[in-house]
Amino acid sequence: MHRLPRLRRSITTLACAATLAMLASACAGDDGGSGTGADEAPDKKVTITFWHGWSAESEVKAVDDLVAKFNAKHPNIKVKVVSNVTDDKITQGIRSGKGPDVVSSFTTDNVGQFCTSGSWTDLAPWLAKSNIDPAATFPKPVLDYTQFQGKRCALPLLADSYGLYYNKDMFAAAGITAPPKTFTELTETAKKLNQLNGDGTFKVAGFLPTFHAYEFSAAHTLAQFGPTYQTPDGKSNLSKDPVVPQFFNWQKQFVESQGGFDKLEKFRTTFGEEFSAENPFMSGKLAMTMDGEWRTAMLAQDAPNLNYGTAPFPVPDDQLDKYGRSYLTGTTVGIAKSSHHQAAAWEFVKFVTTDTEAMVAFSQAIHNVPSTNAALAASPLANDEHFKPFIDAFKHPASNTTPASPNGGKYQVTLSEYAYKWEAGQGGDLTKSLADLDKQIDTDVAQVK
Amino acid sequence: MTTTAPAAAKVPAALRRQRRRRNLRTLAFLSPWLIGFSVFFAYPLGATVYYSFTRYDLINPPVWVGMRNWNYVLNDYPPLWQALRNTLWLVVVMVTLRVIFGLGLGMLAIRLKRGGGLFRTLSYLPYLAPPVAATIGFAFLLNPGTGPVNHLLGNVGMPQPGWFNDPDWSKPALTLLALWGIGDLLVIFTASLLDVPREQYEAAELDGVGPWQRFRYVTWPAITPVVLFAVVTGVIQTMQYYTQAMVAGKVASGIIGNSGQSFEPGYPQGTTLTLPQLVYEEGFSTFNTGAACVISLLLFVIAMAFTFLLLRRRSGLLDDD
Amino acid sequence: MAQTVTAEAAGIAPPLAPARTPPRPRRRKRVLTWIGVHTLAVTAVLFFILPFVFLFLTSVMSNKQALTSDLWPTSWEWGNYTKVMKTPGFGTWWRNTLMYAGLGTLFTVVSSLPVAYALAKFRFRFRGVALMLVISSMMLPPQVIIIPMYIFWAKQMHLSGTLWPLIIPMAFGDAFTIFLLRQFLLTIPSEYLDAARVDGCGELRILISIVVPMIRPAIAAVALFQFFYCWNDYFGPQVYASENPGAWTLSYGLESFKGAHQVNWNLMMAATLLVMAPVILVFFFAQKAFIEGVTLTGVKG
Known part of the structure; x- marks a missing residue:
């Protein structure tokens, strides 16, 4: 029976060592160099x-x-x-x-x-x-x-800021004269621009409205509706803002009218990387796309012969007065x-x-x-x-951005993860899901306070 | 030492001295590990428990928050359950298929008379491919739009799944990758199959039993310990499953955390999420270290449970000779 | 006769058909089995080898062709490999990986050997407990203790952004290596050691001049394991070195290649093969030691 005390003693020693080390680390938590160098001579090397x-x-x-x-x-x-x-x-x-x-x-x-x-x-x-x-x-x-x-x-x-890029040659070939201004026009235009291969897959898509399609992310697109992400006291507001369900339903209809999620996603996997010369708009796989202003420089450099135009990204039909806005x-x-x-x-x-x-x-x-x-x-x-x-x-006065939050962009990640489920047809009941999202976002914020 | 024993009182003293010297020697030999174990195992384990009760963003000093992190992870953190479900799936399907496939290949390998060595070398090769490289390679091979696999499947009129891009196919795709790297199991199964005593086969043959019964009553009992070992280590490896799932998700989603889009682990739709990825995500991406420590401890409990299973069933591990 | 049956039972076709059964169907069955076995074997080998072939073919395609479903390159772009090797950082990643794997292996073997020796050949109290703790830490997922370890290395030691937090712990024994070496050491008869002890050799002398030469294959095997472990490690460099591209390893850098190289599948595949190549080369030279090692993990012990 004299084995146990020995063992216990060594365990105690270990535990003490661990606690000591832990205390050391707890005390040394702040070692930032704030303030240092503030008074440095400005001409010092x-x-x-x-x-x-x-x-x-x-x-x-x-x-x-x-x-x-x-x-x-x-x-x-x-x-x-x-x-x-x-x-x-x-x-x-x-x-x-x-x-x-x-x-x-x-x-x-x-x-x-x-x-x-x-x-x-x-x-x-x-x-x-x-x-x-x-x-x-x-x-x-x-x-x-x-x-x-x-x-x-x-x-x-x-x-x-973000806008609509469109391929002028493809527009001319399809007999389209002006870039779309409303979402209904966008859907119609996209359909006319689709070109299919013999096996039914896309050769060219008019537009690719799935949320993994590079800049067409939930946050960028939702901005066209002018959403209110947070209540004044900082609570998540997704389920109370009527434009949020409107946005989800619009995207779903758009995806369906373009041939459905599976077909579009499969086409997406044939795209080259976003910031390379094989970008799908630059390589002619997309007739229209949502992209940022930087793309104009890349087009000039890597696709100088592409005949394209830019326009504000379309807005919901009932918000035509806000045309010109962007994320x-x-x-x-x-x-x-x-x-x-x-x-x-x-x-x-x-x-x-x-x-x-x-x-x-x-x-x-x-x-x-x-x-x-x-x-x-x-x-x-x-x-x-x-x-x-x-x-x-x-x-543009109606342009907007996503508000800051103490836990960074986590609420946007939560939203876009739901958006990925939604577009794949697994979003469940929208009203209930949005309420759940609000709850999750608020819990996550409370966790870091 | 044994030759001279001058006084009766001196013997125990000399013995004691000798024993102490022997103990010191043992301690010296064990010292690297004793230090390593306390500094890189026991201490961090204790510290994980401590941090699981704090909020610590690594900038401001840790703040004690009691059970809050535990509450959060266990009640308000859906990814945890999704990761556990995925792990269960991988344990049931991936580990099982790997054992069956490895066993089948092993039996094939010992049947090959000529070319057996070449067969084993070639089958072993994929196991050596660094996991990151192998995963990126498979993400390319299984790319739904342009990958050679779907191209070939299309040519013979088979359905073309979305593999890493399809929530229903992402885990099967990872399983395929795991089967490709079967080399480790192939080697231990081949060795243990060759160890099955020949006389028992002779006896079985004389009794006129068929191949299935021969497997069931001769081969299987002889290789059970090795199969058990393969299953338990397979389960523990699945608990640690990280690199392949992480890299496959990054490559297939086309998002690597650049240009303001943050990568969400578990793509597509969290179907490849595992506990270690959550630890990384919470610990090093959002710096919610308290929650990360809670997840770590859950992972620890599960892994240890399986370890004890291994230690209990294979007492041979602890034998002296 | 007996020998024939044995061979048959082990699944190897007997050289002569036994007299008891009529020769014809027996022979046909044998041929069918032969065909079956070899078809399966060839299928399996294709499954293992074809991925390498496809990766290689894509690695010599043009950027544009790599985005099609073509299998055969129309133009053989060997320049892809030069391009990859000239990528800023690729040389540094090579150096870092070699340093991590080289030092890591050396430290692990040197520090684990005495521990394994003590666990196998010394009799002392708590040996069972120590062994159990070794096995437990061997089974511990590295992610379990990563948060405090990171805090320790980053905040106390100020070593984040380097590979040292991964290398230094290896100087304090690695559970898996200790366990494997111990299993080997158990097979050495204690009489050898006792003989040396009678000659007045110290334990360290015995370990270095008697034991090490005897278990050289085992040391080679654990060294290879550790080398591959370091070479393949992704999680470690991701945690400690991600903030400093100058400290990345090949395994970690390879993934970020996608960003730096803007994912051109052809370059990506070339880089992938370049990372695989050294491991496979090492394997061909050290196949025997490696296989012995793997066998020992599961079969003996």
Whole structure:
């Protein structure tokens, strides 16, 4: 019987060690470098890291050019650029304390998370120090999606709007003269543009209205209806907003009129990657598509002979007065809390978000909408026939975006996962499902508070 | 040590000293693992329990929240049940089919006189393909629109499933991938089939029993421990099922978390979701580490239950010689 | 006679038909069995090998053709392979993978050997408990403890964004390796060791100069296992290194290739084959050790 105490003692020792180690980790929770480097001399030689999400070759080069311009003005600050960074990597890098100094994200979804957790530094003191008045510098929509509950932890670095791209040659061949304006017209036009192979599969689809079809996502499309995602007190509002079921039913009818979900999804698997020359619109597999303004640059580069036009994306038949609206989003840029060179990082952020000449050139290079009032006015893109609808959509009063939430874009993930089920015919009762979604979204938000 | 024994009182002291030296030696030999076990197993396991009661976003210090994470995961977290259902499916279908297929191949392999070595080498090859590479390869082969498999099926007039893109076919597609990498089971089954005592077959032959009965009464009893081992390790591997499901979903959905679209694990429609993917998703994507720790612990309990089954049934593992 | 029956029972066709049964149908049955067995074998081999063939054929197609359902390349684009190898990062991923797999294997074997030796050949209290704990940690899914481990490495050690959080633990024994080596060591008769002990050898000396040479095949097998484990690991690099492309391994980088290369199936397949190739090459050189190792995991013990 003297075996047990021994064993017990060693287990106790182990448990103690574990507890000690745990306590150590609990106390060392906060090791962010906030504040460090704020008083650095501005001319001291420093190296900062900048993470961005662009991956197409031409876009990566445009960023490098932008950085070169900054370096010419600030020879003491060396900028190390890392491209093709996703939001997951951003959050992880910042949380581990090994993240970059300046960080940019393609989505506005996570701004709420970045601001509340403090992983992105509050920029208000820096703006004040540099005498920049955000309200006078940036258009309202981009101002809104770069702050959360009054805390400004990000600034806009170019913006995106969405529209309809259509193949003019295919339109002419089908005898269509003008791009559709309402959803009914869109459905009719799409049907006329379909071309089938001998075995009944698509050769060309007029339009591909399934939610995995690249930019045709639930959030982007729902924007055409002008949804209210949240009640004023921050609760999910999907089941109470009548446009949400309207949107789902419209999409279902559209899918059915285009030959059904299975046939469309199978066609989607023959597409090349979105940002390559084999993009389905560019390779002629789609006659019409929803896409962002950046596509105009890629078309010019990879499909210079494609005869295409752009127009605002159609709206629901009963909202024709809102024609011209679109979903708005953009790249956001901020300073990581863990940065040890906050002052240098701010110089860089200030330059890329507010220097008119640099912004005009950058937006010109990658065909994005400029995100300051001054650059918007100065940009020659407003005169580009393909690009104009996107600038107009950006300025349109009925354009809208998805509101920020403390747990990032999770509510949108919840919504789009339901949308995937719905389009496959497994959505169940819509009214009840939307109520369930609201409940789930509210529970998820409460979980992170 | 045994030759001189000067005084009676000194013997126990010398013995004790010797025993202590032996204990120290044992401790020294075991030390790498003792450190490893405490730092990389016991401590993190305890810490997982601790973190499961906190909210910790890795930026601000952890906050004690009591049972909230447990409540959330067990009551308000539908993906958990979907992941468990998927795991059950994979355990029942994938593990079973793998054992049957491996056994069948093993019996085939020992029947081949010439070319048996080549057969085994070629059958073993896919097992070596790195899982990420094999999965990407299969996502291409089984691509519904352009993949060679559907092309061939179409040529012979067979139905062309959506494989990784179809909720009903995504798990069968993963199963196909698992059957392709059968090499490990093939080797252990072949070896154990060759170990079946020949005399028993002789006896069976003299009694004039048919091939099925020969399998049932001679082969099967001899290989049962190996089959059991294959089943239990198969179940435990299924608990850890991660890479293939994750990569297949990413490649087939066409979304890899770029350009603002976040990848939803389990594509299509959560049919390839497994517990480890949830741990990653909650832990490293949304940084809901408390919930991730709860899921980890559930995974731990299930895996340990199967481990004990293995330890109990195969006491041979713990034998000395 | 007896021998014939044995061979027959084991499923191998006997060289001569036994006298008891009439020769004709027996012979036909034998031929039919032969055809059946070989048809099955060829089918199985096709199932295992054809995927490699298709992957290869696609890897030499043009970008456009790879998006069709064509099976045979019209133009043989060998340049795809050069393109992949010139991708920024590909060389770094190679280096990282070799470092991870190389150091990981070395650390694992060196640290696990004494533990396995003690578990197999020393008599001490708690040996059963220790062995049970080794087996339990062998069965533990790595995801179970990943959150505290990540916090430990990232927040305390500041080593996230590198592969060290994956390599360092390997210097403290790996449960699977310990278990396998122990199974091998059990087969060494203790008399050898006792003889050495009588000669006054220390245990470490015995381990290094007597035991290691005897179990060289076993060490080769566990080293190969560990090497493949590191080479194939996806979860580890995803957790610890995803934020730093400079620390990615091939297995992890391969998936992100889709983004960097904007998923051209042809390049993707070329990259996939380039990642598979070294593993398969190693296998051909070390087939025997590997198969022995796999056999030991399931059959003995």
